[in-house]
Amino acid sequence: MSFALTEERERTLQDILSRYPNKMAACIPMLHLCQEQHGWVNDEVCEFVAKRLELSAAHVKGVATFYSLFNKEPVGKHQVWVCRTLPCALAGAESVLHHCEKRLGIHAGQTTKDGKVTLRTAECLASCGTGPMMQVDRDYHENLTLAEVDQILDRLTR
Amino acid sequence: MLQRTTYLTKRYGDPDGHTLAAYEKDGGYVQAKRALSMERSALIDEMKAANIRGRGGAGFPMGVKWSFMPWPPKQEKPHYLVINADEGEPGTFKDRTIMEKNPHAVVEGCIIGCFGIGAHAAYIYVRDELHLSKDRLWGAIAEAKKKGYLGAKPFGIDYPVEVYVHTGAGAYICGEETALLNSLEGKRGEPRLKPPFPAQAGAFGMPSTVNNLETIAIVPTVLEMGGDNFSKLSAIHNLKDGGSRLFGVSGHVNKPGVYECAVGLTLRELIFDLGGGVKGGELLAVIPGGSSCPVLRAEEIVRAPDPKSPLHPWDGRSVLDVPLGVDTFRALGTMLGTCCAIVLSDHADPVLAFHNLLQFYRHESCGQCTPCREGSAWLFRILDRIVAGEAEMEELDRLSEIANNIMGNTICAFGEGTAMPTLGFLLKFRRELEDYVRTKGMSGTRRLAL
Numbered sequence: 001m002s003f004a005l006t007e008e009r010e011r012t013l014q015d016i017l018s019r020y021p022n023k024m025a026a027c028i029p030m031l032h033l034c035q036e037q038h039g040w041v042n043d044e045v046c047e048f049v050a051k052r053l054e055l056s057a058a059h060v061k062g063v064a065t066f067y068s069l070f071n072k073e074p075v076g077k078h079q080v081w082v083c084r085t086l087p088c089a090l091a092g093a094e095s096v097l098h099h100c101e102k103r104l105g106i107h108a109g110q111t112t113k114d115g116k117v118t119l120r121t122a123e124c125l126a127s128c129g130t131g132p133m134m135q136v137d138r139d140y141h142e143n144l145t146l147a148e149v150d151q152i153l154d155r156l157t158r
Numbered sequence: 159m160l161q162r163t164t165y166l167t168k169r170y171g172d173p174d175g176h177t178l179a180a181y182e183k184d185g186g187y188v189q190a191k192r193a194l195s196m197e198r199s200a201l202i203d204e205m206k207a208a209n210i211r212g213r214g215g216a217g218f219p220m221g222v223k224w225s226f227m228p229w230p231p232k233q234e235k236p237h238y239l240v241i242n243a244d245e246g247e248p249g250t251f252k253d254r255t256i257m258e259k260n261p262h263a264v265v266e267g268c269i270i271g272c273f274g275i276g277a278h279a280a281y282i283y284v285r286d287e288l289h290l291s292k293d294r295l296w297g298a299i300a301e302a303k304k305k306g307y308l309g310a311k312p313f314g315i316d317y318p319v320e321v322y323v324h325t326g327a328g329a330y331i332c333g334e335e336t337a338l339l340n341s342l343e344g345k346r347g348e349p350r351l352k353p354p355f356p357a358q359a360g361a362f363g364m365p366s367t368v369n370n371l372e373t374i375a376i377v378p379t380v381l382e383m384g385g386d387n388f389s390k391l392s393a394i395h396n397l398k399d400g401g402s403r404l405f406g407v408s409g410h411v412n413k414p415g416v417y418e419c420a421v422g423l424t425l426r427e428l429i430f431d432l433g434g435g436v437k438g439g440e441l442l443a444v445i446p447g448g449s450s451c452p453v454l455r456a457e458e459i460v461r462a463p464d465p466k467s468p469l470h471p472w473d474g475r476s477v478l479d480v481p482l483g484v485d486t487f488r489a490l491g492t493m494l495g496t497c498c499a500i501v502l503s504d505h506a507d508p509v510l511a512f513h514n515l516l517q518f519y520r521h522e523s524c525g526q527c528t529p530c531r532e533g534s535a536w537l538f539r540i541l542d543r544i545v546a547g548e549a550e551m552e553e554l555d556r557l558s559e560i561a562n563n564i565m566g567n568t569i570c571a572f573g574e575g576t577a578m579p580t581l582g583f584l585l586k587f588r589r590e591l592e593d594y595v596r597t598k599g600m601s602g603t604r605r606l607a608l
Contacts, residue, residue: 019322021236021362027344028327032286053344066346066524067327069286081287085248086449086514087408087500092607123330123518124248125287128408128498129415138289 207385393422447495452582
């Protein structure tokens, strides 16, 4: 089945295209737009982006696979990233991660069986003064205690 | 010298501090309007006099960078201003605070910057994870546009300026300026060979200037104060390292955070006076400016008997008492980087810290150059073995061999960014590493968190 953007996202795409001197520059913003709708980037999405931006599908796939935020497979309804890099690690990131893994019954990199949560580790999210932290979908949660992690996970898995 | 300033952070405590109304109440956009009727050469002279060393880590004099742009601009070769807000260097969290709490300073800086380099469009490259930052920047752009400060005739002056936010998609390497340019152009974020430098062929193959976000945000302040006055805020402005900047401190301190101070602050002041002292023990070591900067041990003493050395005034004193400057820290054998220090107390295991950072570099190598791609993975595998208690003593020497084979053999400085902290940890924590190997990992505290 071929991929297409919703009408509203088509309008966003036109706005994105107006920002750059050529179409190729819209490649990453457009992949974000498609992922927002589809949840992940597959070959159909790459072909759609390639056609619209007059690029080769190989170029688009090369871009999509280079960047870690483009999902190469379906993910859960919510995405949780626990920052593991040094400043957060010094603040207790490892116990936050272990707690999430235990609570969700999965390892980092996996999705819960009910498809609700994908748990991953992240490299430095520019929140070094407020670690440990995790990003849940679009939001940062900082200075976390394990009790707060519980509250967040409760909300996500309800 | 500890001297707090509030040029960028004045409204940080105000929940509405990011709005146009709040910014204008503090004199916002007056300088952008003024700049657009200045002579370009006079504007650049102010920036040069300000001695702003790039705040992104390389510390290049910002006014000089602007002056590299070809002049006058050719019709068929439009200039671009590109702002680096890909903040991803572990330990660095200063630019995010500006975007969230003072986005109009960025937009105003972009207007002045565009005029200074002959550009009519600025792209602010923000890492995708920072959703609030992006929202705040877009919000500020919309407010400024509505007021007529951006667009075809900013402030009624015939010099069109547009500012856009462009997002990445999760790649540390895009903080490298040429990788960032490729990413902006819709390509894989792989660094380019230099030359050509961005001033000759940057964004879309056109002459471009890439400035760090904090660098551009301070531009309105510089213009308001005058370059020379701004430079003289610094205790080391004689070293052409001027003004004030944001300092960050994280890790084992009681009050981690971002603090705005005059340049010339020392690590001791940052850690003990601003950071509230070391948490859970004594100071073991500090990584001065983002994880790529080689680590310093607390007990290190400056050795600079040569009067020509920038460090000579601190000869015989503790490294913690040296002003945080681009040239002073280079002379110490480390780097100032982004001025955001990571503090390790003596309860933390430096070998695990080393391991943690090498995991980062292995993950973030873009894979373009073999020495870095293979080297970063090999370094991490050896550290993994050391931590697991499986390594042999000669593998410590292999670490320095691999790191030295990365140095200077890659397209971009990310290679050095991996090799230098590796060599730093090897030099400063050799005994701890040897103990680890000898005792099969039983010698350290085996923990990072307190």
